[in-house]
Amino acid sequence: DADVTQTPRNRITKTGKRIMLECSQTKGHDRMYWYRQDPGLGLRLIYYSFDVKDINKGEISDGYSVSRQAQAKFSLSLESAIPNQTALYFCATSDRTGRTDTQYFGPGTRLTVL
């Protein structure tokens, strides 16, 4: 089974709808992240969480919110989706124990907003 899972894998929605993307991990990592990928722009950080009570905005947090329900779960919400939020969304986890910073990514969620 995958260590980092994302649901749904694909979603098509309409402008103005509320959408939630979910991420779960079995790696036991404290740190979780949400990124979006757009063609030619690489990955950009939306939000990150170092533990359940610590949530931080990333580079492009406007229009998004997150919830860290447990160490293993980190959800991303689009309160009112708009077409320019069409992108590939990735969840990632990392563990800084022993200075290991490597981030491990989920399979991605492809979101289309019409």
Added chain:
Amino acid sequence: AQKVTQAQTEISVVEKEDVTLDCVYETRDTTYYLFWYKQPPSGELVFLIRRNSFDEQNEISGRYSWNFQKSTSSFNFTITASQVVDSAVYFCALSEWGTGNQFYFGTGTSLTVIP
């Protein structure tokens, strides 16, 4: 300013050729990490290598090798005897200790290996 620059947007090579993907980074931290990830056509991001700022030893893993040079702020990735399965987008990333492990990704280099 871009912290990680991958100037090569797209590269095409013929199978069995060697290819080097360039990565230049910018940081004021003395402690940082550099990474390479592979994104095949299926879309997932696969971790390839991590290097910390205190270790400039080059690394070889099979057909892959990495050349880390602090003097030029570069962390280049070479694939020897390329194969069609190497076709993917490759991302270089920087993590600074001072910013709490926030990753900065380059914009990626799309590699196509032609059979």
